[in-house]
Amino acid sequence: MLNRRQLLGAGAAGATLVSSQAWGNTLNMGLPEAAQMDSAATAITPRPSSGVDYNPVVTLNGWTLPYRMNNGVKEFHLVAEPVERELADGMIAHLWGYNGQSTGPTIEAVEGDRVRIYVTNKLPENTSVHWHGLILPSGMDGVVGLSHPGIKPGKTFVYEFDLIKSGTFMYHPHADEMVQMAMGMMGMFVVHPKDPTFMPVDRDFLIMLNAFDIDPGTYVPRIMTMSDFNLWTWNSRIFPDIDPLVVNRGDKVRVRVGNLTMTNHPIHMHGYDFKVTCTDGGWVPESAQWPEVSIDIPVGAMRAYEFTADHLGDWAIHCHKSHHTMNAMGHDVPTFIGVNKEQLTKKIRSFQPDYMPMGTAGMGDMGEMTMELPDNTIPMMNGWGPHGPIEMGGMFSVVKVREGIEADNYEDPGWYDNPPGEQAYEWTGELPEFASNDSPKTILTPRPTQKG
Numbered sequence: 250m251l252n253r254r255q256l257l258g259a260g261a262a263g264a265t266l267v268s269s270q271a272w273g274n275t276l277n278m279g280l281p282e283a284a285q286m287d288s289a290a291t292a293i294t295p296r297p298s299s300g301v302d303y304n305p306v307v308t309l310n311g312w313t314l315p316y317r318m319n320n321g322v323k324e325f326h327l328v329a330e331p332v333e334r335e336l337a338d339g340m341i342a343h344l345w346g347y348n349g350q351s352t353g354p355t356i357e358a359v360e361g362d363r364v365r366i367y368v369t370n371k372l373p374e375n376t377s378v379h380w381h382g383l384i385l386p387s388g389m390d391g392v393v394g395l396s397h398p399g400i401k402p403g404k405t406f407v408y409e410f411d412l413i414k415s416g417t418f419m420y421h422p423h424a425d426e427m428v429q430m431a432m433g434m435m436g437m438f439v440v441h442p443k444d445p446t447f448m449p450v451d452r453d454f455l456i457m458l459n460a461f462d463i464d465p466g467t468y469v470p471r472i473m474t475m476s477d478f479n480l481w482t483w484n485s486r487i488f489p490d491i492d493p494l495v496v497n498r499g500d501k502v503r504v505r506v507g508n509l510t511m512t513n514h515p516i517h518m519h520g521y522d523f524k525v526t527c528t529d530g531g532w533v534p535e536s537a538q539w540p541e542v543s544i545d546i547p548v549g550a551m552r553a554y555e556f557t558a559d560h561l562g563d564w565a566i567h568c569h570k571s572h573h574t575m576n577a578m579g580h581d582v583p584t585f586i587g588v589n590k591e592q593l594t595k596k597i598r599s600f601q602p603d604y605m606p607m608g609t610a611g612m613g614d615m616g617e618m619t620m621e622l623p624d625n626t627i628p629m630m631n632g633w634g635p636h637g638p639i640e641m642g643g644m645f646s647v648v649k650v651r652e653g654i655e656a657d658n659y660e661d662p663g664w665y666d667n668p669p670g671e672q673a674y675e676w677t678g679e680l681p682e683f684a685s686n687d688s689p690k691t692i693l694t695p696r697p698t699q700k701g
């Protein structure tokens with residue numbers, strides 16, 4: 250029951266990494282080839298075949314930037330450029346990003362590595378790259394005018410530094426930030442520990458929280474928006490087209506979440522409690538890790554959490570701000586709950602026959618409505634599950650824990666079949682009596698009389 254996107258996803262990703270074949274042929278040239286990605290499918294990176302062993306991260310609907318070794322230095326080539334990103338099946342956004350996509354590719358390296366990162370600017374204005382959270386020389390910090398001059402259109406700059414600590418970091422421009430970040434320029438930078446036995450996990454997922462304001466029927470984000478974004482995305486992707494987090498039962502799992510939106514996001518995962526193990530500042534020692542079921546990701550920060558996947562099932566993972574699990578909508582929709590619009594509907598239909606009254610019983614029925622929408626627009630909520638519409642959009646996905654999933658397999662296993670007795674069901678028998686408070690005043694529960 251895989252759709253085309255899922256078939257193109259995990260496993261088949263090598264086919265979409267354009268020009269990776271030529272990567273080995275560039276060793277004697279000045280610039281490393283700039284790898285390009287033309288697909289929003291999740292690309293699985295194989296474990297390194299030489300050097301320090303590590304378990305590569307899985308960037309949901311993203312990919313990892315290839316590198317080449319040049320006299321002991323890991324060389325990467327980022328290209329800042331306009332891109333077309335598929336936010337969801339049926340919706341393309343015209344963004345700015347890196348190497349063909351927004352968000353940009355994940356950069357992965359190892360503690361102790363020296364990295365050289367070429368940044369070519371194909372945008373119509375200055376840019377730069379700031380390496381958020383990395384400890385490096387101040388001239389490599391990427392703040393235009395402060396660390397170095399802006400990278401002019403058509404020019405290439407080189408950043409070079411040692412990775413002195415492991416952890417999870419981010420990268421983004423520090424040049425015309427309001428515009429460049431609203432247009433989707435950001436990515437994540439993972440530094441694996443040089444000791445492979447330090448906090449190893451079986452599955453290591455990566456999510457960048459970002460947001461856009463794209464009017465229905467249009468393609469380009471509004472860059473002046475400060476808080477009223479209408480598309481809440483993970484790695485520039487919205488539910489129902491964010492890939493699931495596929496996990497084998499018993500796996501030790503890490504989820505790293507970075508936030509480069511303009512507001513905080515309490516990320517909530519169902520079915521588990523977990524421990525917060527890493528911030529942009531570094532790893533949290535075991536004695537200081539605290540348990541949560543939701544973790545608030547502040548603006549300009551990342552948090553990683555870990556859990557052991559003991560509970561089989563399909564578990565929702567989402568931002569807990571309910572407007573962030575919705576796709577584009579008008580913010581001026583009035584509240585109609587409890588309003589009887591029958592007479593009004595008749596009148597409006599006399600001159601607009603296809604008028605649909607909405608919202609009198611909540612907005613849940615939007616999930617199964619098929620309305621005509623402007624081109625390049627997807628419904629506010631439209632994911633379908635095994636039991637009907639999921640009534641979600643935006644920052645939402647599913648953690649799918651199954652038995653017998655092989656180590657490098659991230660293919661969607663379909664929906665979980667709940668065992669008998671483990672699923673809520675409709676009661677059709679006689680109803681037990683239930684207590685009800687019909688007083689408008691607060692009723693205090695009487696205290697039991699104390700004895701003695």
Ligand SMILES: [Cu+2]
Nearest residue numbers: 514568570573
């Ligand atoms: Cu949120």
